[in-house]
Amino acid sequence: MYSDPTREIPLEETTGLVWPAALGIMFDSKPPSLQEVIAVVNKARAKSAPGPNGVPYLLYKRCPNILKKLHKIRSAWKNIKISKEWMTAEGVYIPKEQNSRGINQFRPISLLNVEGKIFFSVMASRLTKYLTENGYINTSVQKGGIPGISACLEHAAMIWEAIQRAKSEKLNLDVVWLDLANAYGSVPCIRGHTDDAR
Incomplete structure (x- = not known):
């Protein structure tokens, strides 16, 4: 269901692509600032489940000095390599309804270590800023993943x-x-209007 047997085969160039104009701003490739890290931690839910190492966001929320020590670890930039622990997930199944018993009544989620999620959240925020400020995303069409838009x-x-x-x-x-089939019940059901809307 989630595999692509041709993923290693390079795609051919698509004709008709519109190339963007010259860059307005460059991508920020500096190590994350302490303010960026704090913003990610403050935004995260305190009750978020921890990843395989068992360390929750709550530790960094309540112990700012430990968060400062985490911020000083910049091996991802020094070595230009992402830690294996940041790429290791623990899969769990969450019930979609009460009294769930069959596998189709559960949805799988992957729990990643908080430290990696902080790093990738900073990168995602920077990438979104880079794409939107350079006009690479048309928000009248693309709404998912854009801050401030409830897509x-x-x-x-x-x-x-x-x-x-x-x-x-x-x-x-x-x-x-x-x-x-994979919407996990997130598509709202409009009761009583299905036949009228056909």
């Missing part, structure tokens, strides 16, 4: 508005949902 709610509202317009103006409307 699921916005898309659901747009779809709901289209359904209501089609009903009121007696228009034909086709709505296609993709990958519902």
